[in-house]
Amino acid sequence: SExxxxxxxxxxxxxxxxxxxxxxxxxMVSVALYDTLGPATIEFILNHAEVPVLMLSADKILTILQLRDKLPLLKGLICMDSLDTFSDLAPPSTLDGIPFPGSxxxxxxxxxxWAAEKGLKLIDFAELEAIGRDSPAAPRNPSADDIAxxxxxxxTTGNPKGAILTHLNIISAVAGxxxxxxxxxxxxxxxxxxxxHVYERVAMVTMLHKGSAVGFSRGDTALLMDDIALLQPTVFITVPRLLNRIYDKLTAATINADGLVGVMARRAVAxxxxxxxxxxxxTHPVWDRLLFNKIRQVMGGRVRVILTGSAPISKEVLQFLRIAFCCSVHEGYGQTECAAAGTITLPAENLAGHVGVPIAxxxxxxxxxxxxxxxxxxxPSPRGEICIRGHNVFKGYLKDPEKTRETLDSDGWLHTGDVGRINASGTLSIIDRKKNIFKLAQGEYIAPEKIENIYGTHAAVAQVFVHGDSLQSQLVTIIVPDPETFPQWVKDVLGQSVSAKDIALICQEDKGLRRKLLDELNRLGRKAGLHGFEQxxxxxxxxxxxxxxxxxxxPTLKLKRMESREHFxxxxxEMYKELTEPTEAAHVNAKL
Structure with missing residues (x-):
């Protein structure tokens, strides 16, 4: 029964x-490790989940062997790559000299x-398949309530938590x-x-359940758009981070372009x-032939549905992508604890700013x-913490009853920590975050993620970190410029082109440039309804x-606040010191 x-x-x-x-x-219960994890987290997860056998790519074996003395429960390794090919001596690489995953x-x-010396049995995938052919094992099919x-x-702080998801959890999410x-x-x-991540896992089960084809990217984000153009997917399941990059490139080449191209594109988009x-x-009978059929080729030309989730996406980006790719773009909301699926927008949705309705x-x-x-x-709209209940909701955190009680109440409701609003249409909008809040010195509560999501819609901004604490009455922010759009923004502000080397110097020394961007970010904040203390x-x-x-x-690309605070x-x-120092104007007023 084990x-x-x-x-x-x-x-x-x-x-x-x-x-x-x-x-x-x-x-068997699967335990997945992000390929980007550090040694300490790998050690924690493998021991916490009591993993005896690890299936891994060849490039990960050295990491595990170096950790062997700290992994007493691990007995064997199954390499996804062949261990007995002459190519072992010279890892294959792409044209750019980048080793392929698994090299x-x-x-x-x-x-x-080395594995034998460490007391581990190491075989490769071909050997495992041969064992199965020679000595086939009778299936022990799981029940709905078995752990998947x-x-x-x-x-974002401390050790990761192991969410327990059953086969019923995953299948109900897939069905919904x-x-x-x-x-x-x-x-x-x-x-x-x-x-x-459970988001991609549910997507994979959904596709396999329908008998759809699945292609795998090469694992290099720099080559992802090439992979997409080559595979020509019809379904694209993604996150706002990538869609924002696509949006920035498309708008730069269309509605923000100079001359006749820009004029035509702006008219077409409007x-x-x-x-x-x-x-x-x-779709549009004229503009699609003139412009948007070419834009569709960015995604291979065959995409018919896009699903975005895992983080908020701006209204402007979502609506633009709908008309640019001439397809249905769904936005979903969920968490690991509800098998990634809580709500999703309906087919043919023509409005943005919400995440749809609860799955069935x-x-x-x-x-x-x-x-x-x-x-x-x-x-006119109810607001509060979003709670979800259903067959998709997890059973708790592995070996952590205290965290389980904090998240899952006695009636089976999952308390998400997100703040939602029920709109007149019956749809749900995510408006705030309860868990990542802090209080300023004057007693006002701040949800930094909400502010970061708004500031992140600026075309010249790639990443945002908003900081504040109970000893300060104001917020400060760290901005990572978008390397593709920021130079043009600087050119527009300064009225002249600048080199990459000069941009680094300007970012460090030009207070006027920083003030200009801060003003534009706060303008976005006011437009989105932020209070003064939230700016x-x-x-x-x-x-x-x-x-x-x-x-x-x-590993899921969420900001680590504690680490970011210490890093910066x-x-x-320095920023708080500037805010508390008397300004030149203040000195003048004092003299008067």
């Missing part, structure tokens, strides 16, 4: 999906010997999404979001947006948050992006 765990550690690839499905056939770090026979996976959420997404047997899906708002769909296998309610002035009795009062640029490698982002501590202190 369910054993099977670890999976690689970028997305066919063997990953085959390995998990094979494990489920034997009632061998050292010859296979050396890895086998321990899905570790990438905590499929009713509205409408996947078909002739669909093609590109798998590039990490399979270690015409299609008007039709969309009137419920006349995403779940129900939703709002709970009052008096300290933030959000009440379910608010008029940043000082700004600095960081030319170093927030990444997983510098420990400022989690000196700059933050």
């Amino acid at each position: 369910q054993y765990t099977l670890g999976l550690y690689s970028v997305n690839r066919p063997e990953w999906a085959i390995g998990e499905l094979g494990g489920h056939r034997q009632r 061998m770090p050292v010859p296979g026979h050396v890895l086998r010997a 996976t321990y899905c570790y959420t990438s905590g 999404v499929q009713l509205l997404l409408g996947a078909r047997v002739d669909d093609i899906h590109i798998s590039y979001l990490p399979l270690a 015409s299609k947006l008007d039709r969309l708002a009137c419920g006349l769909g995403t 296998s779940a129900e939703l309610k709002l709970v009052d948050i008096p300290e933030m002035n959000y009440l379910s009795t608010d008029k 940043a009062k000082n700004l600095r640029f960081s030319l170093e992006p927030f990444t997983i490698e510098n420990n400022l982002l989690t 501590r000196t700059i933050i202190d």
Whole structure:
């Protein structure tokens, strides 16, 4: 009756999906590791989930062997790549000299010997298949209530939590999404979001359930758009981070272009947006032939449906993409704890600013948050913490009853920590965040994610970190410029072109440039309804992006606030010092 765990550690690839499905056939519980995790987190997850067998790509073997002494429960490794090919000695690479995912770090026979020395059995995928052919095991098919996976959420503080998801959780999420997404047997899906995240896992099950085709990206984000153009997917399941990049490139080449191209593009976009708002769909008999059929080629030319989730996306981006790609663009909302699926927009949706309605296998309610002035009795629209209940809601956190009680109440409601509003149309809008809030010195509560999402819509901005604490009465912000659009913005502000080297110097020394961007960000904030105390009062640029490698982002690309605060501590202190120092005008007034 025991369910054993099977670890999976690689970028997305066919063997990953085959390995998990094979494990489920034997009632095994999958435990996925993001391929970007550091040694300490890998050690924690493998020990916490008690993983005896780990299936991994060849490039990850050295990492595990170096951790072997800290992994007492690990017994064996299954390499997704061949260990016995002559190519082991010379890892293959792309034309750009980038090793392919799974490239061998050292010859296979050396890895086998080292693993044996460490007390681990190491075989490759071909050997595993041969064992199955020679000694086939009878299936031990799981029941609906059996555990399917321990899905570790990438905590922004402390160790990650292992969400316990059953097969019923995942199937109910798939069923609820499929009713509205409408996947078909002739669909093609590109798998590039990490399979270690439940969002991509549910997408994969949805596609396989319908008999759709799945192609795997090469695992390099710089080559992703090339992969998409080559595969020509019909279904594109993605996140706002990528869609914002696509939007910036498309608008730069169309509505923000100079001359006749820009004039025609602005007219075409305005015409299609008007039709969309009137419920006349995403196509146009004239403008599509002249402009938008060419734009569709960015996604391979065959995409018919896009689903975005995991983070908010701006109204402007969502509506533009609908008319640019002439297809249905769904926005969904969910968390790991509800198998990624809570709500989703309806087909042919022509309005933005909401995340749709609850999936058919779940129900939703709002709970009052008096300290933030959000009440379910608010008029004209109820507001409160979003709670979800249904067959998609998880069973709790592995070996963590305290965190489970904080998140899952006795009636089965998942308390998401997100603040929502029920609109007159019956749709849900995400308006705030309860969990990541702090109080300023004057007692006002701040939800930094809401502000960051608004500031992040500026064309010249790639990443945002808003900081404040209970000892300060004002907010400050760190901005990572978008390398593709920021130079043009600087040119527009200064009235002259500047080199990349000069931009770095200007970002550091030009206070007027910082003030100009801060003014534009606060203008966006006012337009979005931010209060004065929610607006940043000082700004600095960081030319170093927030990444997983510098420990400022989690594997799901969420900002690590504690680490970011310490990373930018000196700059933050400088900004607050500037805000508290008397200005030149103040000195003049004092003399008068």
